[in-house]
Amino acid sequence: MDSRTRIEALQQLMDEVSKCRKCNLWRSRRNPVLGDGSVEASIVFIGEAPGYWEDIKGKPFVGSAGKLLDEILRENLILRDEIYITNVLKCRPPENRDPRPEEIAACSDYLERQLDLIRPKIIVTLGRHSTAYIFSRAGIPFKSIGDVQGRIYEVKFWETKTYVVPSYHPAAALYNAKLRDEIGNAIRLVGRMRGELGI
Numbered sequence: 001m002d003s004r005t006r007i008e009a010l011q012q013l014m015d016e017v018s019k020c021r022k023c024n025l026w027r028s029r030r031n032p033v034l035g036d037g038s039v040e041a042s043i044v045f046i047g048e049a050p051g052y053w054e055d056i057k058g059k060p061f062v063g064s065a066g067k068l069l070d071e072i073l074r075e076n077l078i079l080r081d082e083i084y085i086t087n088v089l090k091c092r093p094p095e096n097r098d099p100r101p102e103e104i105a106a107c108s109d110y111l112e113r114q115l116d117l118i119r120p121k122i123i124v125t126l127g128r129h130s131t132a133y134i135f136s137r138a139g140i141p142f143k144s145i146g147d148v149q150g151r152i153y154e155v156k157f158w159e160t161k162t163y164v165v166p167s168y169h170p171a172a173a174l175y176n177a178k179l180r181d182e183i184g185n186a187i188r189l190v191g192r193m194r195g196e197l198g199i
């Protein structure tokens with residue numbers, strides 16, 4: 001699929017998400033947040049859900065957690081416009097509460113369609129919700145993010161070898177230097193894989 005077709009398909013998804021009422025989160029959201037970045041990306045980052053600033057601006061990872069993520073990406077020579085970034089949920093849960101299983105179930109079709117359009121070689125899951133979702137899709141048991149973060153999991157998506165790298169969510173690392181280091185290690189791994197895979 002060429003770039004233009006993918007961009008049009010993502011635009012179509014954005015139109016659907018803007019009108020979506022499949023779960024109750026549409027009632028409190030200001031703006032839905034589909035995703036941002038390159039449709040040609042080999043690396044897709046998946047977070048949990050939009051937060052306060054994301055809800056206001058309609059873009060993913062633009063608040064403090066996003067700034068921290070940008071900083072760690074820059075340290076590893078990964079530019080935001082080389083990757084694609086999205087969340088499991090496209091609308092902000094009130095007070096940034098955890099996503100509910102029924103909301104993830106209602107919203108997952110959008111994420112699936114995004115992934116299917118981009119078909120990345122590497123998926124970086126940020127936090128336990130996106131990790132649990134992608135692990136379940138790959139048939140890998142998941143207990144806690146602490147057990148799996150910073151490791152590489154080889155899976156088969158779209159009949160192709162795909163790598164999943166779970167990481168802590170940057171929001172958890174805002175006031176925790178140890179977690180920031182752990183995220184740095186996971187992203188360093190992604191940078192190294194990118195070189196090895198030539199992507």
Ligand code: SF4
Binds near residue numbers: 022032090103106
């Ligand atoms: S969170 Fe997803 S399913 Fe729920 S209203 Fe928003 S776009 Fe629709």
